[in-house]
Amino acid sequence: AQRVTQPEKLLSVFKGAPVELKCNYSYSGSPELFWYVQYSRQRLQLLLRHISRESIKGFTADLNKGETSFHLKKPFAQEEDSAMYYCALSGGGTSGSRLTFGEGTQLTVNP
Amino acid sequence: DGGITQSPKYLFRKEGQNVTLSCEQNLNHDAMYWYRQDPGQGLRLIYYSQIVNDFQKGDIAEGYSVSREKKESFPLTVTSAQKNPTAFYLCASSIIDRGDRGGEQFFGPGTRLTVL
Numbered sequence: 418a419q420r421v422t423q424p425e426k427l428l429s430v431f432k433g434a435p436v437e438l439k440c441n442y443s444y445s446g447s448p449e450l451f452w453y454v455q456y457s458r459q460r461l462q463l464l465l466r467h468i469s470r471e472s473i474k475g476f477t478a479d480l481n482k483g484e485t486s487f488h489l490k491k492p493f494a495q496e497e498d499s500a501m502y503y504c505a506l507s508g509g510g511t512s513g514s515r516l517t518f519g520e521g522t523q524l525t526v527n528p
Numbered sequence: 529d530g531g532i533t534q535s536p537k538y539l540f541r542k543e544g545q546n547v548t549l550s551c552e553q554n555l556n557h558d559a560m561y562w563y564r565q566d567p568g569q570g571l572r573l574i575y576y577s578q579i580v581n582d583f584q585k586g587d588i589a590e591g592y593s594v595s596r597e598k599k600e601s602f603p604l605t606v607t608s609a610q611k612n613p614t615a616f617y618l619c620a621s622s623i624i625d626r627g628d629r630g631g632e633q634f635f636g637p638g639t640r641l642t643v644l
Binding site for chain 2: 423426451453460461462463466503514515516517518519520521
């Protein structure tokens with residue numbers, strides 16, 4: 418079975434402060450990990466995926482297979498980063514194209 | 529803002545009634561998905577389909593049914609057997625790449641269902 422855990426339901430930081438949204442997963446095979454974001458009144462959309470190794474909107478995430486984590490980080494948070502963030506896992510194999518999502522973390526960046 | 533559309537935006541239903549939520553995509557994606565979004569529980573997969581005329585149960589399929597008669601359409605029926613149907617429902621679609629893995633999922637705007 419595959420499982421994704423986001424331990425923080427709410428996270429509040431001040432503008433310019435570093436931010437880290439935690440994501441841990443359990444999966445026996447070789448997973449593909451994603452971060453999705455939902456801004457207020459907008460659709461859920463992909464932020465980044467680990468295989469791309471990109472920095473999107475200043476965010477990065479590194480897959481740590483030893484710790485089974487995929488934490489999302491940004492060195493200097495901006496007010497426009499306030500949103501709901503979901504970590505997700507794709508296992509492939511018999512699970513095919515399905516994603517398993519975490520519970521989500523609501524990030525608020527205060528001025 | 530096309531791509532993937534859901535209708536209606538808001539839906540009210542009386543207890544004991546079945547109701548069908550529409551999901552259409554013009555992205556030529558093979559795979560389509562239905563999720564339920566509840567506060568504090570994230571997105572939970574109800575059903576998904578990787579090809580026309582075939583679909584698989586997700587984690588919370590009880591009380592729901594789907595069909596996939598056309599590549600573009602994946603309607604979800606919430607039946608009277610669903611014990612707690614009031615929720616926000618999201619539809620998504622994706623390509624299937626690298627063998628059996630899904631690509632990026634594209635989401636619709638959602639339907640908020642309220643059971644009265």
